Amino acid sequence: MHIPDGFIPLWQCIIYYIIIIVVGYFAVRWAKTNLQEKQIPLLAVLAAGIFAIQAMNIPIPWGTSGHMVGAAIVAILIGSPFAGFLVLAVVLIIQGLVFGDGGITALGINIFNMGVLGSFIGFYGFKGLRSFISDIPAVFIACFLGVAIPAVAAAIELWVAGTFPLITGLYFMGIYHIIIGIVGEGVISTIVYVAISQVRPDLIALGTRVSNKSF
Amino acid sequence: METRTKQFIIVGLVVAVVIAILAPFLASSNPDGLESTAEKILNPGVSDEAVVQSPMPDYIIPALGEDPISGSIAIVIGVIIVFVGAYALAFFLRKRDSS
Numbered sequence: 001m002h003i004p005d006g007f008i009p010l011w012q013c014i015i016y017y018i019i020i021i022v023v024g025y026f027a028v029r030w031a032k033t034n035l036q037e038k039q040i041p042l043l044a045v046l047a048a049g050i051f052a053i054q055a056m057n058i059p060i061p062w063g064t065s066g067h068m069v070g071a072a073i074v075a076i077l078i079g080s081p082f083a084g085f086l087v088l089a090v091v092l093i094i095q096g097l098v099f100g101d102g103g104i105t106a107l108g109i110n111i112f113n114m115g116v117l118g119s120f121i122g123f124y125g126f127k128g129l130r131s132f133i134s135d136i137p138a139v140f141i142a143c144f145l146g147v148a149i150p151a152v153a154a155a156i157e158l159w160v161a162g163t164f165p166l167i168t169g170l171y172f173m174g175i176y177h178i179i180i181g182i183v184g185e186g187v188i189s190t191i192v193y194v195a196i197s198q199v200r201p202d203l204i205a206l207g208t209r210v211s212n213k214s215f
Numbered sequence: 216m217e218t219r220t221k222q223f224i225i226v227g228l229v230v231a232v233v234i235a236i237l238a239p240f241l242a243s244s245n246p247d248g249l250e251s252t253a254e255k256i257l258n259p260g261v262s263d264e265a266v267v268q269s270p271m272p273d274y275i276i277p278a279l280g281e282d283p284i285s286g287s288i289a290i291v292i293g294v295i296i297v298f299v300g301a302y303a304l305a306f307f308l309r310k311r312d313s314s
Contacts, residue, residue, distance in 0.1 A: 045227030
């Protein structure tokens, strides 16, 4: 769901840039008080893996494809939505500047949708869900929502921008990203969560580490 | 750095690089969800012209042409840039021990 240049009027681009600068300020504050040195390897490896897997578009029906976003699983594993924000900001800046994927003017809105909404929905979705269900299905559903809801938000933003009609925009963005959220995001995020829980559970944040009932 | 943390980084990077090398061969070339929606319902008069030309547009090395190998090299370079960038950013912003 990388929005290209030209889809969002410049004045609206500026608003999204301002929002992410404010979130960025709080992310820096979070990191300076909470990001432990031992978490850096996991954060950097996840960033590299997300960049690679975002280049691997999975075919979905209707002649369309999609790829993982990854913000939710970073937020869950590192234990803060701000970690997901920082990782997606790095990934999206490199994609936009070096690979022409997502416009430079649209960098603010793309970081807002995937880095801010994806991370916060994924993180708090997981925290909320795991009080009702066990950890693994909670990861799956939270990461699914971390793609599906930003896609719906993007459809609304593109309607506000005068780029897509509202109802058909919601319909197509919604239906494509529900599929992507299941096969691209939910499944891969769950595999990553289980794998890291097996090999290096100590690297996962205490508050979101797998509880014994799940295995 | 602990040996097992070094091992974790190496294994993680190997996985990322393998995905990066395979991506151009395996990835679907169909438009993604947003592009596909735009093809169907984009309002008239909207265009998606890039404001700046990027050095490796569409994940290829321009000098090597539109070839999967060219794509693999471009994506591996991207993996390295992102890893170094994320590591450096996190290291710079990390919580310092108050000693």
